[in-house]
Amino acid sequence: MADQNGQPLIQARGLVKRFGELVAVDGIDFDLQRGEAFGFLGPNGAGKTSTMRMIGCVSPVTDGTLSVFGLDPARDGVKIRGRLGVVPQLDTLDMELTVRENIVIYGRYFGLPRRQLGERADELLDFVQLTERANDKVEPLSGGMKRRLTIARSLVNDPEVMLLDEPTTGLDPQARHVVWDRLYRLKQSGVTLVLTTHYMDEAEQLCDRLVVMDKGKIAAEGSPRELIERYSTREVVELRFDSNRPEDLSHWTDGNVTRVESLPDRVLLYTDDGDAAAHTLHERGLVPESVLVRRSTLEDVFLHLTGRSLIE
Amino acid sequence: MTSIALALRPLEFFFAQYRRVWRGTAVTSVVTPIVYLLALGVGLGVFVDRSTDLPEGISYLEFVAPGLLAATAMQIATFESSWPVLSAIKWDRQYHAMLATPLRVGDILIGHQTFIAARLLMIATVYLAVITAFGAVNYPLGILAIPVAVLVGVSFATPIAAWAAHTETEVSFVAIFRFVILPMFLFSGTFFPTTSLPAPLEAIAYATPLWHGVTLCRQLTLGDVELQSALLHVLYLVACAAVGLTLALITYRRRLVL
Numbered sequence: 001m002a003d004q005n006g007q008p009l010i011q012a013r014g015l016v017k018r019f020g021e022l023v024a025v026d027g028i029d030f031d032l033q034r035g036e037a038f039g040f041l042g043p044n045g046a047g048k049t050s051t052m053r054m055i056g057c058v059s060p061v062t063d064g065t066l067s068v069f070g071l072d073p074a075r076d077g078v079k080i081r082g083r084l085g086v087v088p089q090l091d092t093l094d095m096e097l098t099v100r101e102n103i104v105i106y107g108r109y110f111g112l113p114r115r116q117l118g119e120r121a122d123e124l125l126d127f128v129q130l131t132e133r134a135n136d137k138v139e140p141l142s143g144g145m146k147r148r149l150t151i152a153r154s155l156v157n158d159p160e161v162m163l164l165d166e167p168t169t170g171l172d173p174q175a176r177h178v179v180w181d182r183l184y185r186l187k188q189s190g191v192t193l194v195l196t197t198h199y200m201d202e203a204e205q206l207c208d209r210l211v212v213m214d215k216g217k218i219a220a221e222g223s224p225r226e227l228i229e230r231y232s233t234r235e236v237v238e239l240r241f242d243s244n245r246p247e248d249l250s251h252w253t254d255g256n257v258t259r260v261e262s263l264p265d266r267v268l269l270y271t272d273d274g275d276a277a278a279h280t281l282h283e284r285g286l287v288p289e290s291v292l293v294r295r296s297t298l299e300d301v302f303l304h305l306t307g308r309s310l311i312e
Numbered sequence: 313m314t315s316i317a318l319a320l321r322p323l324e325f326f327f328a329q330y331r332r333v334w335r336g337t338a339v340t341s342v343v344t345p346i347v348y349l350l351a352l353g354v355g356l357g358v359f360v361d362r363s364t365d366l367p368e369g370i371s372y373l374e375f376v377a378p379g380l381l382a383a384t385a386m387q388i389a390t391f392e393s394s395w396p397v398l399s400a401i402k403w404d405r406q407y408h409a410m411l412a413t414p415l416r417v418g419d420i421l422i423g424h425q426t427f428i429a430a431r432l433l434m435i436a437t438v439y440l441a442v443i444t445a446f447g448a449v450n451y452p453l454g455i456l457a458i459p460v461a462v463l464v465g466v467s468f469a470t471p472i473a474a475w476a477a478h479t480e481t482e483v484s485f486v487a488i489f490r491f492v493i494l495p496m497f498l499f500s501g502t503f504f505p506t507t508s509l510p511a512p513l514e515a516i517a518y519a520t521p522l523w524h525g526v527t528l529c530r531q532l533t534l535g536d537v538e539l540q541s542a543l544l545h546v547l548y549l550v551a552c553a554a555v556g557l558t559l560a561l562i563t564y565r566r567r568l569v570l
Contacts, residue, residue, distance in 0.1 A: 019570070058411050059570055078318070078414045092409035094325070096332055108324045109413035111317070157413075 007070050009034045009161065009192060010055060014064035017050045024050040026216030027064060034160075037183075037193040039203045041298070042213035043306050048196035049089060051213075052165050055194065057081050069160070082110060085159030085191075089166050091150050093138045099149055100125065100134040107156040117156070124152040128182060144175025151182060162186065164195040168202060180205050200298040214306040224298050231304050232296040233258050235274035239267045239281075239288040252286045253277060270296070322410055322423030323430075330431070341435045345380065345442040352376050352503070353446060370534060377448040378457060378529035379502035381439045382464045385432050386522050389465030390472050390493055392428045394485040397476035400424070401567055408568075417564050421473070425557070428469045429462055436461035443533065450535030457532040460546070464525030467549045470556025477563040496522045501530075521552045 010032040017025035025047040032038050040048040053059035054066055057077035066073055068080045093102055103121040104114070112120070125131045128148035133141065138149065147167065154162060167183065168176040183206055187193050197203055203210055204224045212220045212227070220227055228234075246252065249260050249267060257277050259270040267288075271277040274293030281288070330337075353373030360372035400407040410420050436458045443449050449457070472488070499509065500522040506514050517523050528545040531537045 053570075056412060078416065081412065082414045084412075086412035088408065088412065090405065092405040092412075094329065094406060094409075095404060096329055101328055105325045105328055106409065106413070109321050109410055109415055111321060111414070154412075 007067070008032055010066075010068050010194070012051075012064065012066050015051070015054065015061065015066055016063035017047070017054060017059065018062045023216050025054070028211075028213070028216075028218050030211060030218070030221070032192065032194065034192055035187075035190055036208045037187050037195070037206050039207035039210035040194075040196040040213055041198065041200075041203050041210050041302060042196075042219075043198060045215075046213040046306070047216040048213055049165055052163050052194070052196055056084060056086050056163050082157065083160050085154035085157065085162040087147075087150050087154050087162065087164045087167055089169070091146050093146060093149060093153070095137070095139045098135050098137055099130055099141070102138060102149060103153050103156055106153045110157040112157065120156060124155055127155075127185075128152040129178070142175070144171050144178065147171060147175070147179060148182070151179065155186075159191065161192040161194060164193065166196055166198070168197075168199065176202075200302055204298050212302060212305050219305045220301070227298065227301045228296050230301075232300040233270040234272040234296055235270075236294055236296050236300060237269040237271060237274045237277050238290075238292040238294065239269065240265065240290045241267070242289045244287070246286065252281050252284050254280045256280075268300075270300075318415055318419040319422035319426065321415060322420055323427050325406065325410075326424065326427035327430075330427075341438050342442065344384070345439045348380050349373065349377060349442065349446050349448075352380070353448070371448075373446060374448045374534060375530070376503060377443040377446065378533040379526045381436065381443065381457060381461050381533075382522060382525035382529045383497050383500075383502045384439060385436060385461040385465035386468050386496065386525070387493060388435055389428060389432060389469040390488065392431060393425070393469040393473040394476050394488070395482060397424065397473050398479065398482055398485075401477060411568060417568050418561060420568075421557075421560055421564050425466065425469060425473065425560075429466055432462045432465035432469075433458065436465075440533075449533045453535045453537060454533045457529045460525065460528050460532060460549075463546070463549045463553065464521065464529075467521045467525070467552035467556065470553050470560050472556075474556055474559035474563045477560060477567045496520050501526045521549055524548045 008031040010030075012028060012030050014027045014029065015025055016023070016027050028047075028051070030038075040051060042048050050059065054061050054073065055068055057068070057073040057080050060074060069083060071080050073080060094105070097105065100121050103124055104117045107117040107120060108114070122131070122134075125134050128151055130145060130148060130152065133145065138146065141149065151164075151167070162183075164183070168179050171179065180202070183193060183195075187206070193206065195202075195206065207224060209223050210221070210227070211218045220231060222230065245267075249262075249269075253260065253269060254277070256273055257269045257271045261268040261270070269277050278291050278293055281291070353371075353376050357372035357376070407420055411417070415423075439461070440449060440454070440458055444454075475484070475488070499513065500506070500517050500520045502522070506517040506523060509517060524545040528542055531542060
């Protein structure tokens with residue numbers, strides 16, 4: 001599904017963002033098609049937000065090329081931004097105004113007529129389940145409600161693409177699921193979603209395709225399933241020991257275990273058949289304190305690609 | 313889409329925000345001039361008028377009222393473009409919300425300054441009405457003191473906004489009020505003619521935009537305008553506003569476009 005003229009909706013080639021000496025985005029390429037949900041996954045400081053800000057035409061490209069809707073952000077920022085819906089990492093709601101006023105005023109920035117905006121605000125508040133709070137001030141709303149209002153506000157101009165920078169960071173599980181549900185509906189209605197996240201479950205829930213970013217570069221690209229197949233095994237066995245932790249686990253496992261990772265608190269066995277690997281351990285007489293067989297997740301891929309050390 | 317249309321869009325936000333506090337400010341903007349004019353124009357004026365030092369037999373009330381009008385415009389403008397600008401960048405981040413829409417940095421700056429000018433227009437109008445009630449305005453020329461007061465305000469609002477977009481903390485705003493605005497308020501001809509200042513201070517007073525504003529407002533409300541000097545005062549104020557606007561565009565861009 002390419003755009004009318006056969007171009008991808010958003011295309012980057014050798015995209016670079018530098019802040020003085022610091023290289024935030026270090027020459028990345030990606031193509032984004034209309035209607036897909038595309039994720040930038042990566043640890044803090046990987047360059048996700050810088051990339052999003054360049055797509056959102058609020059941060060100039062340092063080097064390389066970027067086209068959004070086939071337009072150049074440096075020249076056509078006004079036009080491009082008019083077709084985007086932006087949900088920034090930090091809410092920029094007007095605390096002094098009411099929930100409804102926030103949407104109407106924001107719509108005015110797009111030059112939408114006031115009469116039309118009243119109706120639009122009601123629809124959007126209904127969509128994010130905030131109708132009852134329409135005339136309340138923003139300040140006392142919960143984090144999840146504020147996030148939903150930010151999403152509603154970003155939809156006021158009926159955007160073709162939504163840019164969501166860590167849409168559920170800081171929300172409790174219930175609030176996250178409500179947000180995911182709304183985003184899923186938007187995707188179904190044909191809105192292209194571009195999001196950054198460091199939550200693996202969020203990426204698995206929402207993204208058709210994603211890139212893993214690390215230190216400003218793209219470390220891997222594919223669908224969540226493809227990435228798991230390529231960079232991890234089907235299953236993972238998590239072992240915890242009390243005192244009998246063996247130095248080397250290779251005697252206790254068979255050829256089905258592709259990789260063994262030893263962490264301070266547990267040992268991970270990467271294998272396509274977790275039950276068989278656990279059985280082998282047991283047969284050979286090793287009895288850990290606990291054995292957990294689970295499916296491989298994006299988190300395994302992510303940690304494999306970007307490492308386990310804390311990045312600050 | 314023309315630039316002017318884009319720059320008018322943020323206005324609605326600032327007015328919506330202002331609607332929440334307008335009652336308080338409306339009362340202040342009527343009461344403040346009354347209090348000042350009673351205390352200075354009428355109260356202090358009784359003593360001043362006895363000394364009859366003022367030119368051409370005008371009363372102290374007539375002398376001080378236009379000065380207060382210009383000085384008030386300066387204070388309101390300085391306040392409106394210090395804390396609110398930094399807040400829109402740093403605390404409430406409304407500028408960032410605007411930048412995610414078709415609005416550009418220049419539109420946001422012009423929009424905010426236009427709002428400030430509109431506020432100044434309201435305040436100057438009320439102030440002049442109060443002065444008129446005290447019988448200290450000569451019409452029709454006096455009406456022009458309103459746009460001049462707005463211009464005085466804008467000539468402060470733009471450079472202060474330039475500074476607010478540059479600074480990291482609000483600490484300097486208090487210093488600006490204490491060491492720039494207050495001395496100007498006291499020594500730029502608002503309360504007494506600058507000719508009674510020592511020569512070096514007199515020269516400094518002439519360099520301040522407020523002195524030009526006070527002098528021009530006074531000529532207008534007294535109905536005694538010297539066209540050539542009036543034009544020079546206007547030019548000086550316009551120049552200050554234009555330099556401030558240029559600087560603000562630079563600091564806004566540096567702060568908001570990363």
